[in-house]
Amino acid sequence: MQDEFFMKEAIKEAKKAEELLEVPIGAVLVLDGEVIARGHNLRETTQRSITHAEILVIDEACKRLNSWRLEEATLYVTLEPCPMCAGAIIQSRVKEVVYGAKDPKAGCAGTLMNLLQDERFNHRTEIRSGILEEECGELLSDFFRKLRQRKKEQKQQSIQES
Numbered sequence: 001m002q003d004e005f006f007m008k009e010a011i012k013e014a015k016k017a018e019e020l021l022e023v024p025i026g027a028v029l030v031l032d033g034e035v036i037a038r039g040h041n042l043r044e045t046t047q048r049s050i051t052h053a054e055i056l057v058i059d060e061a062c063k064r065l066n067s068w069r070l071e072e073a074t075l076y077v078t079l080e081p082c083p084m085c086a087g088a089i090i091q092s093r094v095k096e097v098v099y100g101a102k103d104p105k106a107g108c109a110g111t112l113m114n115l116l117q118d119e120r121f122n123h124r125t126e127i128r129s130g131i132l133e134e135e136c137g138e139l140l141s142d143f144f145r146k147l148r149q150r151k152k153e154q155k156q157q158s159i160q161e162s
Contacts, residue, residue, distance in 0.1 A: 013040040027053035027077040037061035054085035078136040080107035086115040096126040100136025
């Protein structure tokens with residue numbers, strides 16, 4: 001299935017983020033069956049709150065196409081877009097968003113709210129969800145489990161050194 005192929009590409013990007021100790025979220029933007037932009041979270045690396053995978057991918061695609069309009073493009077992302085990313089998706093006129101795991105804390109493609117299909121905006125985006133959902137969700141769960149463990153170990157080491 002085409003969705004699974006491109007979601008696996010987004011997962012590859014998420015794994016790159018994880019290697020950098022970033023929250024493992026990855027994205028690819030597809031136009032005419034070809035990946036034209038790819039990226040992953042870089043918020044910790046850059047210390048810039050806007051460097052989410054979706055924002056970076058949209059920016060790269062706009063530069064590549066020399067256009068802010070991505071009306072025929074499909075965005076594949078491992079986690080449901082947050083409010084900021086949903087805004088960028090709407091503003092760049094992305095045709096479709098396909099995501100893996102739901103985000104109960106910030107999901108704006110149907111879980112917490114649905115900005116992408118809100119009729120008050122002049123553009124609405126098609127949504128497909130749950131593509132490789134388990135694999136995408138496990139990436140995040142494993143990352144945060146390891147992060148908590150590292151913090152616990154650092155705290156214990158700090159106590160021992162005191």
